Amino acid sequence: MLLLVGSAVGDQPWETLHGEVSRGEVVPLDTILDWLEANYRGEVLEVELEREGGYVEYEIKMLGPQGQVVEFEFDGQNGQLMSIEGVRINDMQR
Numbered sequence: 001m002l003l004l005v006g007s008a009v010g011d012q013p014w015e016t017l018h019g020e021v022s023r024g025e026v027v028p029l030d031t032i033l034d035w036l037e038a039n040y041r042g043e044v045l046e047v048e049l050e051r052e053g054g055y056v057e058y059e060i061k062m063l064g065p066q067g068q069v070v071e072f073e074f075d076g077q078n079g080q081l082m083s084i085e086g087v088r089i090n091d092m093q094r
Contacts, residue, residue, distance in 0.1 A: 027078065029047065033060075035081075038094065039093065040072075044061070045061045046060070056076030057075065058072075058074040059071060059073050060072045069086060070084060070085065070092060072084050073085075
């Protein structure tokens with residue numbers, strides 16, 4: 001189950017986000033999820049898209065094979081992994 005939570009696109013309608021993705025200003029969520037699937041074992045629990053100023057960040061929580069919950073943060077403009085928080089992260093790596 002995938003849950004896109006909260007004010008996923010801030011105070012802007014989803015159409016704004018769609019336009020940003022279409023123009024290449026924001027990385028598509030599928031790109032981030034494909035990278036996670038290729039590099040980590042687990043199930044996506046939650047996806048958030050946060051905006052602060054002009055900055056966009058994806059926050060994705062995954063449930064690992066040992067029941068651990070790990071949060072990944074990605075830069076929304078370039079798709080780079082910025083941080084990982086959680087326990088037994090190495091046990092999730094492919």
